[in-house]
Amino acid sequence: MRRKIAAGNWKMNGTGLDLAMLADLCDRHPAPRCDILICPPAPLIHRAAQTVRNNTVAIGAQDCHAEPSGAHTGDVSAAMLADAGASAVILGHSERRQDHGETDASVRAKAQAVIANGLTAIVCVGETLAQRDAGDTLDLITSQLNGSLPDTIAGHSNVIAYEPIWAIGTGRVPAAAQIGEVHAFIRSTLGQRFGPETAAAIRLLYGGSVKAANAAEIFSVPDVDGALVGGASLSVADFSPIVSALEASA
């Protein structure tokens, strides 16, 4: 049975003042029936991990370098993130693919580093509106999965987030049937490459304008094991109801 995940991606938002939200979140979900993960900006990871220490919320990062150390100014390694208290790393988010030219190959190298350091890799895939309108969604997802995932993975150490780019921060959400089609396709594609047992263990998250108002419907879709939430993860008032909706579906 896959344990569901409510993951928050703060993106480039938040300062130390915003960490109070984490204590509130822990208080509101003292014994959650799903994993709860918050990925703040890198400078906040250590303090965030201290804030939630021994509690119900895990802390993750939004990116890392593929190398363990060296002359890579401004970058941080997976080992450094683990040392700071992170237990997961988001990789290949469309904003990083767009803003920093990240490729499937670089995402794959980062995923290998993350898994080698005992962290959970959350690998993001998803199409643009033009790709969807052209009928290319499933081909694009296939090539992103093939290129971004290492050859050797364990189900429990990998999460895939399906984030249609046109749904991110726009308030537009695919129909439940569209989400279900892509998630079922991802599960089947993973099964062909890694075998049915591993594919059945990998958690598949949906991301893109998830809010309290639409969470229950999204979580009712087969093969949706949780959400990667952007804007609505910045406050307890917005995020806690999403966690509750996921707990209710678990």
Ligand SMILES: O=C[C@H](O)COP(=O)(O)O
């Ligand atoms: O990583 C999170 C996604 O990009 C979704 O962001 P959003 O919930 O603000 O649409």
